[in-house]
């Protein structure tokens with residue numbers, strides 16, 4: 321497997337921020353994932369698994385270890401029977417939704433516009449427009465810390481709002497199987513178009529970002545609290561609370577890690593002071 325050196329992480333993050341990873345591996349199989357981990361262990365370095373980097377803020381200093389992308393080289397999707405589809409962890413969620421639509425299978429329409437991978441989606445229990453991974457996943461194959469490949473059923477994945485056993489146990493998602501329901505391709509595609517249209521209307525897709533920066537606090541919305549706190553458009557350098565959707569911190573051009581971090585911390589402080597609500601980041605800060 322080719323392992324790149326000093327690979328700029330900004331190229332692998334939808335925020336377009338991040339310095340070089342000392343090593344960057346793109347495995348194409350389970351064996352190569354294991355090989356990349358061994359490589360890190362041999363060099364006494366930490367490793368970090370990423371998918372499409374659509375929920376990560378990398379540091380400008382980069383990552384002094386091995387970044388392992390389970391993405392572009394692990395994208396096989398297969399229909400395993402009438403209602404079940406299995407996808408390798410690097411498959412994009414939009415490709416998975418499209419595959420299901422082509423097969424006239426409903427249940428994954430919500431994922432059509434989420435710019436991550438199946439692996440990242442399972443890890444984050446990604447969701448939108450009333451749907452979540454937990455609603456349609458049947459099982460996932462994972463690699464545990466001892467190097468064992470295990471199949472976890474949906475109840476064992478411990479999926480809840482933006483949380484999963486994958487995060488708690490540092491499992492690595494290798495593939496996932498989804499159980500869908502028969503549907504009409506035209507209806508499925510109409511729903512996908514509707515959701516994507518709503519995204520374009522509401523979200524600042526013209527700027528680099530990592531989607532919603534903060535988790536939804538109990539009985540409230542992060543974007544609303546931030547707007548009510550008067551923070552719409554608040555910026556440090558090129559990092560800004562989006563004027564279109566206050567739940568997004570966007571990179572207007574050359575924002576650095578520190579700019580984004582400063583905006584996040586200011587927002588957290590002001591929202592806490594004004595509303596006594598602790599905003600927790602949804603974005604993973606590396």
Ligand SMILES: Cc1cc2nc3c(=O)[nH]c(=O)nc-3n(C[C@H](O)[C@H](O)[C@H](O)COP(=O)(O)OP(=O)(O)OC[C@H]3O[C@@H](n4cnc5c(N)ncnc54)[C@H](O)[C@@H]3O)c2cc1C
Nearest residue numbers: 371372373374375436437439440441446447448493530531
């Ligand atoms: C414009 C925009 C819109 C978005 N809209 C939504 C939305 O509607 N709903 C939503 O839920 N999210 C949304 N997101 C956030 C993001 O797309 C999701 O969290 C997505 O699931 C992350 O997938 P990824 O492959 O990019 O993961 P990454 O960002 O690469 O990683 C996210 C986390 O998962 C871990 N991880 C990734 N792959 C694996 C794997 N194979 N095994 C183990 N751990 C892994 C990483 O270590 C990291 O902790 C949006 C982001 C953007 C930029």
